[in-house]
Amino acid sequence: MLKNFTGLYNSDQKLRFLKEEYPNELTRKTYGSLLLQLTKFEEFYKKDLCDFSYSEAVDSLIGLRKKTFKSLDVAQTIIVKYINWCMNEGYSSTGINSFKLLNKEDLQKLVHQIAQKESYFTREEIFEMVVDIVNPIDKALIILLFEGVRGRTEFEELRNLKNSDIFISSNTLLLTRDNGDQRVISVEDRSIEILMNAMEQEYYHKGNGEGTGVFATPKLRETDYLLRASDNGKNMNIDERMAVPSINTRFRAFRSFTGISFLNPTLVFQSGLLEKCSIIENESGNIEPENYRQIYRDMNLDDKNWYNLKTMYEMYKKNIASV
Template structure:
């Protein structure tokens, strides 16, 4: 079910749902409403509110979400449980059916065919299979925290923005605002190789011998930026456009290349957030504090919001996928080892 469709869906018993949602920070409202959008169809079909659902009816709602991770399922279950607890006085039997479940019950609702997150080892393997440093550096930078609107921080990166001794890079977004992040040695190496690369291997070096133009490479144009365009009839004099970044990731993930579904800018960045959470867990022995989330927000350039006159990171949405469950799902017993 698409976001557009969800936004057009009328909540069942809307006034009551909105009363419940209003108890939470405004930044969380859409997260809660989304669950109620999914439950609306079942509520209308049965003619009762979600607070009156039995376990089988709740299961129908959870299956309809098509969650790709256990963390997403647990988040949805938590919201439904909280709603039923809040409205328990309206329920016919005063019993919350979700009080009897365990983690194994929740696993059935995970769509295991829909992989959206990648471990550090998986990212490293994809990078190792990328014939172009120009492609590999995009993956590494996204995983390390670079982004910005329309991936402006990648597109604006210049060789002089890289400090190899300090192991850091200065990122510039679409508004010219700058921030500095630390990066790993591998990323620095890929940046250096991307700067040096003069010819770009088409289709990751897998040009069909039957292709009309069988030349394996295209000449790259020096523009003063780390990520460079290939020479075409159109003359490029500045940084690459957003579509080139997307096209290169699409080329890597194409089923005829490495065949990696859902290998997108957002999913690579989110995977990087989970990896950073794992590192924080290994460092601190726990991962639960707001300050720990703020470290991730700072590294990945998460937007800030005004919270009663106090500027803070909009960190609540990332809790849906940056949490202990997702760390365990991707890294298992590797944490705290």
């Protein structure tokens, strides 16, 4: 369903494009979110993307604030495909795909300044990132960290999450620490869809689907834990949960095939914290010390360290403003 994208500029036109070109619903939602981000530029220039001039195309790409070449390259590819579709359908009045005129070097220059200032990810960047990740379990690992699933030590909430702790009808997760403490969080539809796919995954595709040889697609362990390792045939007397080193190893692989050299579990988790701060400030006009403390309490973290979050958020805002 694409009911959340009725706010798109020329929504009927763009919804038709998404439905015709992207049969996968999760992909449609992710790319629809990108087009929705561009709506403010279309409203400002009072024209559809397919009629943007070169300078307007550059301004809108900068305005997306993509901090890596990979994310901006993906955005440009989607926009170019949309405009080509518009030209074929007779929607473009100029017949020129201005976004296509920017080459790889141009894109690298656009992201360079922002990349130097911003090291955190937005929600949409996270979902754009996982589109190109093959294994649903790997997608889930990144999404869960951004949604705030971690715990205090050794990724305990991540590693303890079971399929039976995922409540699809209510979009909620029951999280458990090693000491037995529990909490319930709500996540969005796209996250639930990724978790459902991870629950159903039976084989792991090494090398993000590019592995070769007889061990390229090992069977995953049959366990109720969502994050699980490959079955090595020695499941007796071992912890069925994914090991901590395995999580770090996965992220080393993610850095390789996403092209994001600074991608790591802590950064993804902190990005989710910053989103919570931003939501509070946008809704109330400011953010107080008690808000930071409450975020930590909600995340099952020690609220005595709330000032660390305040410092991180203020630096984050300062860096964005200086770009």
